[in-house]
Amino acid sequence: MSEAKTPDTGRRSERSHQAILKAVVELVGEQGYTRLTIEAIAARAGVGKQTIYRWWPTKGALVLDAFAALMGDVAPLPDTGDVAADLRGVIRATVAELGAPRFEVPSRALTAESQMDPALAKQFVDTLLRPNLEVTKERLRAAQKVGQVARDVDLDVAVELFFGPLFHRWLLRTAPLSESYADTVVDYALAALRPRKSPGGRG
Amino acid sequence: MSEAKTPDTGRRSERSHQAILKAVVELVGEQGYTRLTIEAIAARAGVGKQTIYRWWPTKGALVLDAFAALMGDVAPLPDTGDVAADLRGVIRATVAELGAPRFEVPSRALTAESQMDPALAKQFVDTLLRPNLEVTKERLRAAQKVGQVARDVDLDVAVELFFGPLFHRWLLRTAPLSESYADTVVDYALAALRPRKSPGGRG
Numbered sequence: 001m002s003e004a005k006t007p008d009t010g011r012r013s014e015r016s017h018q019a020i021l022k023a024v025v026e027l028v029g030e031q032g033y034t035r036l037t038i039e040a041i042a043a044r045a046g047v048g049k050q051t052i053y054r055w056w057p058t059k060g061a062l063v064l065d066a067f068a069a070l071m072g073d074v075a076p077l078p079d080t081g082d083v084a085a086d087l088r089g090v091i092r093a094t095v096a097e098l099g100a101p102r103f104e105v106p107s108r109a110l111t112a113e114s115q116m117d118p119a120l121a122k123q124f125v126d127t128l129l130r131p132n133l134e135v136t137k138e139r140l141r142a143a144q145k146v147g148q149v150a151r152d153v154d155l156d157v158a159v160e161l162f163f164g165p166l167f168h169r170w171l172l173r174t175a176p177l178s179e180s181y182a183d184t185v186v187d188y189a190l191a192a193l194r195p196r197k198s199p200g201g202r203g
Numbered sequence: 204m205s206e207a208k209t210p211d212t213g214r215r216s217e218r219s220h221q222a223i224l225k226a227v228v229e230l231v232g233e234q235g236y237t238r239l240t241i242e243a244i245a246a247r248a249g250v251g252k253q254t255i256y257r258w259w260p261t262k263g264a265l266v267l268d269a270f271a272a273l274m275g276d277v278a279p280l281p282d283t284g285d286v287a288a289d290l291r292g293v294i295r296a297t298v299a300e301l302g303a304p305r306f307e308v309p310s311r312a313l314t315a316e317s318q319m320d321p322a323l324a325k326q327f328v329d330t331l332l333r334p335n336l337e338v339t340k341e342r343l344r345a346a347q348k349v350g351q352v353a354r355d356v357d358l359d360v361a362v363e364l365f366f367g368p369l370f371h372r373w374l375l376r377t378a379p380l381s382e383s384y385a386d387t388v389v390d391y392a393l394a395a396l397r398p399r400k401s402p403g404g405r406g
Binding site: 032108109111112113114115116118121122125129130133153154156157158160161163164165166167168169171172173174175181184185188189191192193194196 | 235311312314315316317318319321324325328332333336356357359360361363364366367368369370371372374375376377378384387388391392394395396397399
């Protein structure tokens with residue numbers, strides 16, 4: 001078969017690429033990361049193993065790509081001027097994502113296995129999680145500039161006030177997640193970050 | 204060997220009991236829950252398998268007992284009248300516990316494997332986690348009664364404002380945990396829960 005970049009080859013490549021990423025996410029959900037093999041991915045995606053080896057240097061790189069595709073691009077948060085509304089948007093979207101089976105099952109598997117594999121965990125956090133935390137911090141930084149969030153707030157702590165409770169509830173299944181829960185978390189977390197009248201009165 | 208409850212037999216039983224619980228925690232840290240076998244526990248603890256089968260009906264029950272012993276008894280939080288100081292105490296203690304290797308390694312393993320085993324996860328949460336959340340809620344409820352925490356606060360959401368950020372940071376290793384971090388989380392979370400002057404002004 002010709003390797004020339006005709007339109008047909010390009011379309012076939014793109015289809016194979018998508019089929020591989022989809023197979024990876026499904027198989028991580030079914031079997032976990034450790035037991036995932038290139039053979040199984042190739043079989044599920046209907047491609048040759050060499051295709052996978054040509055495109056990805058390691059299993060870890062492939063899994064990160066597959067989860068990045070699953071989670072979609074990270075975009076800056078909107079800035080409508082209403083910080084509560086903008087944050088409700090991102091926290092509601094996170095709740096919806098955590099509850100969607102196509103996302104939930106493989107994400108639990110990857111989070112679980114990351115515990116036993118700190119190098120994978122670091123890549124997972126740096127590549128997939130931190131960009132989402134950063135765009136949220138960026139929105140809070142803008143709110144600081146207009147006096148909606150106190151200037152002395154540590155934004156690294158602040159951002160985990162929004163995502164930490166969600167993650168705790170989701171991972172430990174302490175209670176169901178819902179849109180109204182998302183809104184309550186945003187309200188409470190923003191109340192924590194408001195400028196205070198009394199100087200130094202955060203404690 | 205006599206089964207009569209002489210003082211010597213009692214001491215021997217107690218030693219075996221403690222050795223078994225210690226072996227379980229060590230082995231969960233080393234191998235995870237799934238691969239844990241009664242044979243390996245018996246060998247590590249220096250007891251016969253029958254001793255273990257006599258005392259615990261299932262592997263799950265044994266692991267929960269071992270982690271309950273590791274985590275210690277759940278006591279009500281002190282109520283010194285200073286809700287910030289009382290909560291700093293429990294959150295600092297949680298940070299110390301999460302950072303202690305004898306606790307950290309097996310806890311990560313159990314948290315990870317709970318993701319693949321919802322029944323184990325539920326027992327783990329109900330037996331080990333929820334009592335700690337409940338005593339914290341109880342302290343917040345007392346603070347509501349004296350006007351230090353707003354009466355309309357949902358305490359199930361509130362309690363995860365304290366523990367959620369810690370857990371997110373610890374499990375995902377987004378940043379190190381420290382005592383000053385613990386204090387900051389308590390300060391922010393309490394600021395979120397304070398009564399407001401304007402009625403309905405939580406949003």
